[in-house]
Amino acid sequence: MISSRLTIALDIMGGDNGPHVTLPAAVKALQQNSNLFVILCGDENIIGDMLGELDPDLTSRIEIQHCSEHVAMDELPSHALRNKKDSSMRRALERVECGDADACVSAGNTGALLAMAYHVLKTISGIDRPALVSALPTEGHHKLFLLDLGANVNCDSETLFQYAVMGSVLAEEVTGVSFPRVALLNVGEEQIKGNDQVKFTAKLLQDAPGINYTGFVEGNDIFTNCADVVVTDGFVGNIALKACEGLAKLVLEEAKRVSNQNLMTKILAKIALPLLRKIYLRVNPDQYNGASLIGLRGIVVKSHGNASSDAFLYAIKEALQEVHRQVPQKIKDKIESVLMERS
Amino acid sequence: MISSRLTIALDIMGGDNGPHVTLPAAVKALQQNSNLFVILCGDENIIGDMLGELDPDLTSRIEIQHCSEHVAMDELPSHALRNKKDSSMRRALERVECGDADACVSAGNTGALLAMAYHVLKTISGIDRPALVSALPTEGHHKLFLLDLGANVNCDSETLFQYAVMGSVLAEEVTGVSFPRVALLNVGEEQIKGNDQVKFTAKLLQDAPGINYTGFVEGNDIFTNCADVVVTDGFVGNIALKACEGLAKLVLEEAKRVSNQNLMTKILAKIALPLLRKIYLRVNPDQYNGASLIGLRGIVVKSHGNASSDAFLYAIKEALQEVHRQVPQKIKDKIESVLMERS
Numbered sequence: 001m002i003s004s005r006l007t008i009a010l011d012i013m014g015g016d017n018g019p020h021v022t023l024p025a026a027v028k029a030l031q032q033n034s035n036l037f038v039i040l041c042g043d044e045n046i047i048g049d050m051l052g053e054l055d056p057d058l059t060s061r062i063e064i065q066h067c068s069e070h071v072a073m074d075e076l077p078s079h080a081l082r083n084k085k086d087s088s089m090r091r092a093l094e095r096v097e098c099g100d101a102d103a104c105v106s107a108g109n110t111g112a113l114l115a116m117a118y119h120v121l122k123t124i125s126g127i128d129r130p131a132l133v134s135a136l137p138t139e140g141h142h143k144l145f146l147l148d149l150g151a152n153v154n155c156d157s158e159t160l161f162q163y164a165v166m167g168s169v170l171a172e173e174v175t176g177v178s179f180p181r182v183a184l185l186n187v188g189e190e191q192i193k194g195n196d197q198v199k200f201t202a203k204l205l206q207d208a209p210g211i212n213y214t215g216f217v218e219g220n221d222i223f224t225n226c227a228d229v230v231v232t233d234g235f236v237g238n239i240a241l242k243a244c245e246g247l248a249k250l251v252l253e254e255a256k257r258v259s260n261q262n263l264m265t266k267i268l269a270k271i272a273l274p275l276l277r278k279i280y281l282r283v284n285p286d287q288y289n290g291a292s293l294i295g296l297r298g299i300v301v302k303s304h305g306n307a308s309s310d311a312f313l314y315a316i317k318e319a320l321q322e323v324h325r326q327v328p329q330k331i332k333d334k335i336e337s338v339l340m341e342r343s
Numbered sequence: 344m345i346s347s348r349l350t351i352a353l354d355i356m357g358g359d360n361g362p363h364v365t366l367p368a369a370v371k372a373l374q375q376n377s378n379l380f381v382i383l384c385g386d387e388n389i390i391g392d393m394l395g396e397l398d399p400d401l402t403s404r405i406e407i408q409h410c411s412e413h414v415a416m417d418e419l420p421s422h423a424l425r426n427k428k429d430s431s432m433r434r435a436l437e438r439v440e441c442g443d444a445d446a447c448v449s450a451g452n453t454g455a456l457l458a459m460a461y462h463v464l465k466t467i468s469g470i471d472r473p474a475l476v477s478a479l480p481t482e483g484h485h486k487l488f489l490l491d492l493g494a495n496v497n498c499d500s501e502t503l504f505q506y507a508v509m510g511s512v513l514a515e516e517v518t519g520v521s522f523p524r525v526a527l528l529n530v531g532e533e534q535i536k537g538n539d540q541v542k543f544t545a546k547l548l549q550d551a552p553g554i555n556y557t558g559f560v561e562g563n564d565i566f567t568n569c570a571d572v573v574v575t576d577g578f579v580g581n582i583a584l585k586a587c588e589g590l591a592k593l594v595l596e597e598a599k600r601v602s603n604q605n606l607m608t609k610i611l612a613k614i615a616l617p618l619l620r621k622i623y624l625r626v627n628p629d630q631y632n633g634a635s636l637i638g639l640r641g642i643v644v645k646s647h648g649n650a651s652s653d654a655f656l657y658a659i660k661e662a663l664q665e666v667h668r669q670v671p672q673k674i675k676d677k678i679e680s681v682l683m684e685r686s
Contacts, residue, residue: 076535111531139596150530153538187493187581188454192419195496195578219585223593235538236579238530242562243583244590250566251594253482 005035006323008316009092009101012042013070014108016306022107023050025312030058033320037061039095041088042070067091071112073305080112081119089113093120096298103299103319105290107307113300114151114293121296124328126335129155130295131163132234132302133170134241142225145171149291150238157200160184160231162335164205164213166294167229169334173325179212180228185236186216197233209341210334290315292322294331299323348378349666351659352435352444355385356413357451359649365450366393368655373401376663380404382438384431385413410434413451416648420454424462432456436463439641446642446662448633450650456643457494457636464639467671469678472498473638474506475577475645476513477584485568488514492634493581500543503527503574505678507548507556509637510572512677516668522555523571528579529559540576552684553677633658635665637674642666 008029012022019042026038040047044066054062067088071080084090089108095101097120106113110132118130133147145167152159164182171180184202186194191202193216205213217226219240232240290311293300299322303315351372355365362385369381383390387409397405410431414423427433432451438444440463449456457473466473476490488510495502507525514523527545529537534545536559548556560569562583575583633654636643642665646658 076533137593139593153530153536185582187496187578190419192421193496198578219582219587220589220592222586223589232582235530235541236582239528239562239575239579240583240586243565243587244562246563246566247587247590248594249563250480250482251591 005037006033006320007037007039007101008319008323009039009041009065009095009104010316011089011092011104011106011108012040012047013067013088014106014113015303015312016073016107018042018070019046019050021307021309021312023047024309025316026062027051027054027058028309028313029316030061036320037063039063039065039092039101041065041067041092041095043067043088065091065095071109073109075109075112077109077111077115080109081115084112090116090120093117093298093300096300097121102323103301105301105303105312105315105319107303107305107312107315110150110302110305113302117293117296117298117300121298121300123295124297124332124335126339127162127166127295127331128159129162130293131166132237132291133167133294134291135174136222138223138225140225143171143175144222144225144227145174145229146222146237146241147229147231147294148234148237149241150234151293153233153235153238155197155233155235157197157204160197160201160233161204161208162295164201164208164211164229164231165335165338166331167231168211169331170292170294170327171228173327173330174321175228177228181212181214181226182229182231183214183217183221183227185222185230185232185240186218188218189216191216201231207342208338210338290318292318292327294327297328299328348380349376349663350380350382350444351662351666352382352384352408352438352447353659354432354435354447354449354451355383355390356410356431357449357456358646358655359416359450361385361413362389362393364650364652364655366390367652368659369405370394370397370401371652371656372659373404379663380406382406382408382435382444384408384410384435384438386410386431408434408438414455416452418452418455420452420458423452423455424458427455433459433463436460436641436643439643440464445666446644448644448646448655448658448662450646450648450655450658453493453645453648456645460636460639460641460643464641464643466638467640467675467678469682470505470509470638470674471502472505473636474509475580475634476510476637477634478517479565481566481568483568486514486518487565487568487570488517488572489565489580489584490572490574490637491577491580492584493577494636496576496578496581498540498576498578500540500547503540503544503576504547504551505638507544507551507554507572507574508678508681509674510574511554512674513635513637513670514571516670516673517664518571520571524555524557524569525572525574526557526560526564526570528565528573528575528583529561531561532559534559544574550685551681553681633661635661635670637670640671642671 069087092104096104129152131148132151135143290303301315301319412430435447439447472495474491475494478486633646644658644662
């Protein structure tokens with residue numbers, strides 16, 4: 001599919017299970033994409049031991065960059081930013097910044113990744129703050145991009161407006177939908193509903209050229225085919241997505257619990273559980289799909305901290321897609337044209 | 344259980360299905376509570392026709408208050424407040440205000456109910472704005488009170504502080520937990536996390552006498568036994584709860600969809616669906632439990648717009664509980680003592 005050589009820098013030490021998850025995913029990605037080259041950032045001894053003997057074709061497409069440190073999952077972002085100059089996370093980002101890699105993937109500490117990516121890569125001109133975005137599954141296997149999922153918890157209307165522009169570009173480039181529908185998350189669909197921030201953002205979007213703004217949507221709409229992009233601030237987006245994660249977990253636990261009640265429900269639950277787990281995976285987008293950090297002068301994909309190898313592989317594929325679609329360049333073009341027409 | 348006579352005013356015309364849902368629930372409530380008296384607010388012809396012949400004991404505990412209007416489900420709250428003076432919703436609230444009824448239950452238009460209740464009943468001294476609160480189910484069948492669910496979308500820290508006090512009283516009175524754990528909803532548990540509003544509220548709560556403030560919790564924690572009360576503003580609370588509603592619906596739809604794939608999944612899904620529906624009901628608190636409007640000088644319980652008769656009956660029972668526990672008086676006492684100790 002993708003013809004020219006692509007290079008992805010991987011934070012091998014990031015995530016709850018580090019190289020146990022990231023390395024098998026890297027190897028699989030190389031096997032599946034003959035034009036892929038990977039830079040494995042992490043402890044060279046661990047990586048060397050765990051990789052073992054590989055096919056020479058794969059070995060020729062691997063560079064190991066030794067890093068003496070890694071960012072802990074519970075480390076303060078400010079501490080990581082100041083002190084972890086030789087961490088696998090930071091080095092992976094730097095390889096994108098200097099042009100060696102086309103994108104970076106990490107399953108590490110989200111706050112630290114946000115802080116480091118912002119510091120190392122900088123934002124695209126016209127974009128104040130990066131956003132975390134993920135594609136949620138909706139009815140009919142449609143994709144809905146929700147942002148921000150927690151990169152920026154103090155958003156003003158101008159930032160939300162920029163998020164709408166970025167989301168629109170991402171949806172168009174990744175899913176191929178032309179002129180994607182962009183909606184604002186609110187407590188009701190009527191124009192009079194909502195807080196001041198969302199009402200003012202609506203005004204900005206109504207007047208914006210080149211954005212297909214369709215109005216307000218409610219919380220329950222994010223799992224329907226109500227829009228292609230739903231914009232909210234990082235505080236609301238993070239809490240809404242995590243609440244869904246909590247509910248999905250409760251449903252699974254509840255099914256397990258009732259399975260202990262009597263023989264009949266035990267049998268029923270045993271049969272229902274695999275189905276529930278399958279559904280749970282599909283509706284738990286954060287865990288399954290990873291999230292993209294957009295608005296930066298480089299591509300960064302965040303895989304979930306407790307991602308499986310399959311999920312980390314999916315995050316690598318997502319990064320490849322974004323490279324192929326030149327998402328940062330497209331965002332730059334779009335924001336320039338929107339800002340020019342507004343002024 | 345409850346010995347003295349209790350009177351509940353019911354908005355019979357409210358909700359998607361009006362008297363078809365509310366009347367059977369009213370009759371059941373009378374049958375189950377021999378000391379209950381109900382004021383049925385609505386169209387007397389419809390109510391008379393639908394009630395039909397009843398046991399004289401029940402008839403003697405029913406008053407029908409004819410109302411010439413009702414508030415439409417999609418009516419603007421400001422319009423309803425100005426124009427629907429003889430609506431079933433408004434009359435029910437007025438019967439609480441003048442002391443004829445101990446509480447009011449409505450499944451009608453939430454925005455209109457909020458506006459009318461605020462206007463007719465007024466807030467308790469020391470409380471700026473009422474809040475919508477509902478008990479969520481969590482692991483181990485524990486109850487967690489989440490507020491605000493959308494009464495107030497522009498909250499400042501002082502309002503969130505008052506919500507914490509009210510939630511604490513409600514949890515203590517309804518569930519009997521002494522010194523209930525009160526947490527603030529945030530994007531992380533560390534003190535440095537969150538937006539300015541939540542950080543400042545945390546400071547107010549840390550210093551508050553008589554409130555068992557336990558810190559920040561994340562979105563996924565609201566379905567665990569992390570706290571007895573979780574406080575957030577109405578914008579976040581509404582969106583988080585509705586997102587969960589949307590996810591629960593998607594899970595059900597997904598189970599139905601896979602049931603059409605092949606014979607085996609068809610059988611599996613057929614077996615799993617009743618279990619899923621049962622779980623769905625339990626984890627869809629808004630629909631099942633209704634929500635209380637607290638902070639007012641009277642008790643108002645909001646049942647879901649598309650509540651079933653069972654759900655509306657549950658809302659009546661919730662109102663009876665709050666009457667029995669004298670929740671508004673307890674909130675008044677608590678906020679007075681907290682404010683006195685603070686000053």
